Amino acid sequence: MTQNSISTMSVARAIATKDLRIEWRSKVLVNQVLPFAGIVMVLFAFALDNDGILQRVAPGLVWLAVLFSSLIIVQRTFAIESADNALDAIKVAGVSSTGVFLGKSAALAVQLLFFECVLVMLSLVLYQVKLSWGGAVLLVTVSVLANVGIATMGALYGGLGAAAKGRETLLPLLLLPAVAPVLIAATRATESAFGVSGATLGEGWPWVALLAVFGALFGFGGTLAFGVLTEE
Amino acid sequence: MNRLHPFPSPLDTPTGTRASRGLGIVVLFGTVMLALLGLFFTGEDVVQGSTVRLMYIHVPTAWVAYLAFIVTAITSAMYMWGKQHSLTFDRIAGASAEVGVIFMGLCLVTGSLWGRITWGTYWQWDPRLTTTAFLFVTYVGYLAVRDLGGSHHQRAKRSGVIALLAVLEIPLVHFSVVLWRSLHQEASVLQPSGDVTMDGLMLFSLLFGVVVFTLLFTWMVLHRQRVLALADAIDDGGLEAALQERRNEVN
Numbered sequence: 001m002t003q004n005s006i007s008t009m010s011v012a013r014a015i016a017t018k019d020l021r022i023e024w025r026s027k028v029l030v031n032q033v034l035p036f037a038g039i040v041m042v043l044f045a046f047a048l049d050n051d052g053i054l055q056r057v058a059p060g061l062v063w064l065a066v067l068f069s070s071l072i073i074v075q076r077t078f079a080i081e082s083a084d085n086a087l088d089a090i091k092v093a094g095v096s097s098t099g100v101f102l103g104k105s106a107a108l109a110v111q112l113l114f115f116e117c118v119l120v121m122l123s124l125v126l127y128q129v130k131l132s133w134g135g136a137v138l139l140v141t142v143s144v145l146a147n148v149g150i151a152t153m154g155a156l157y158g159g160l161g162a163a164a165k166g167r168e169t170l171l172p173l174l175l176l177p178a179v180a181p182v183l184i185a186a187t188r189a190t191e192s193a194f195g196v197s198g199a200t201l202g203e204g205w206p207w208v209a210l211l212a213v214f215g216a217l218f219g220f221g222g223t224l225a226f227g228v229l230t231e232e
Numbered sequence: 233m234n235r236l237h238p239f240p241s242p243l244d245t246p247t248g249t250r251a252s253r254g255l256g257i258v259v260l261f262g263t264v265m266l267a268l269l270g271l272f273f274t275g276e277d278v279v280q281g282s283t284v285r286l287m288y289i290h291v292p293t294a295w296v297a298y299l300a301f302i303v304t305a306i307t308s309a310m311y312m313w314g315k316q317h318s319l320t321f322d323r324i325a326g327a328s329a330e331v332g333v334i335f336m337g338l339c340l341v342t343g344s345l346w347g348r349i350t351w352g353t354y355w356q357w358d359p360r361l362t363t364t365a366f367l368f369v370t371y372v373g374y375l376a377v378r379d380l381g382g383s384h385h386q387r388a389k390r391s392g393v394i395a396l397l398a399v400l401e402i403p404l405v406h407f408s409v410v411l412w413r414s415l416h417q418e419a420s421v422l423q424p425s426g427d428v429t430m431d432g433l434m435l436f437s438l439l440f441g442v443v444v445f446t447l448l449f450t451w452m453v454l455h456r457q458r459v460l461a462l463a464d465a466i467d468d469g470g471l472e473a474a475l476q477e478r479r480n481e482v483n
């Protein structure tokens with residue numbers, strides 16, 4: 001029984017549990033990043049000082065706030081690894097990089113889901129949008145699938161930034177254009193879920209398919225690419 | 233390759249060969265011809281007037297930009313899956329992306345100018361324009377990744393992965409923007425598909441432009457990849473010289 005025989009899935013589980021435990025104990029996400037997202041939502045309201053407009057653009061604002069927050073969350077999740085060269089230690093230990101990638105992505109996805117729940121609730125209060133039961137089902141599906149896309153791309157490019165020490169500033173330039181399809185699809189589907197801009201619930205589901213394709217494609221691409229991108 | 237090592241002076245590092253000089257002369261001649269064709273020999277368009285002359289640069293720049301990114305993807309794949317992992321492929325990929333970014337920038341600028349006069353606006357959220365803008369940003373990111381430092385092979389592997397991911401990404405961006413616009417189509421003065429009928433000389437000038445710009449692209453990539461090879465050689469030479477210096481200190 002050698003170190004290498006640790007299965008990819010158990011590596012992924014260990015990394016994800018570790019990341020979530022660190023967040024649970026340090027509360028950085030809740031104490032710092034969540035207030036940031038809340039401020040962004042309020043600032044949007046200041047910038048678009050009109051109830052009618054706010055209601056109409058609420059889906060886009062929620063997903064923009066999610067994307068902005070995801071940048072900080074991704075940087076944070078890899079800062080933990082690069083601070084004491086933990087990523088190098090993991091590599092030296094010879095564990096599967098696919099497992100590390102899947103674990104990082106899973107932890108990111110869980111954190112993002114928490115964010116989305118809070119931001120959607122905030123938009124219900126601040127932007128006065130309404131959510132039916134059918135809309136809620138659509139929104140949960142969209143959030144889960146969009147998270148797969150954002151989390152896998154975030155883990156991939158975050159890993160690249162962490163491996164090339166001190167170059168984390170590259171993350172927004174790489175991540176934001178890459179997740180543009182997620183922003184488009186998730187926003188349109190959320191419009192349907194909120195019933196704004198004349199969108200019906202049925203119009204939202206085709207976007208779910210696009211999110212699923214994106215998540216599957218980059219989940220697969222990421223598992224192949226992560227090892228190469230984080231190589232020393 | 234002796235001339236590349238270890239610190240070649242600018243005068244001693246020719247990036248041209250007899251063939252590439254010949255190509256350069258052809259490109260120069262072609263560019264002058266294209267300017268004459270575009271500005272003087274071809275007539276004005278019935279609808280667009282002299283604005284149509286922008287097309288003789290705009291269409292070739294768009295073609296070259298897309299060609300450049302295809303070359304980057306293919307040569308990146310050749311590096312990644314080639315047995316030798318030859319850095320020449322990586323340098324061609326990098327050179328091609330650099331030239332592609334320049335041409336895509338020119339394409340966006342000439343397109344905007346044309347759009348301002350023809351559509352009445354600098355920018356339309358048309359799928360083709362939006363995808364082009366995304367492609368531009370994506371390859372700016374690719375160039376930034378090439379600049380991350382590390383060994384030459386590390387650079388080649390990282391940027392190769394980014395180039396291949398971009399190949400996955402761009403169709404998805406295009407598809408999602410097409411879907412997005414299909415729901416939110418706005419009126420435009422002239423449809424971006426621009427159903428323009430062309431007379432013989434105009435069509436010839438356009439195709440001539442595409443050929444000349446393709447040759448220009450080839451010439452630029454040839455030279456640029458040779459410059460990149462020299463830069464890599466200096467890096468390697470510099471490291472070797474530093475090691476030698478240390479060895480001398482020890483001895």
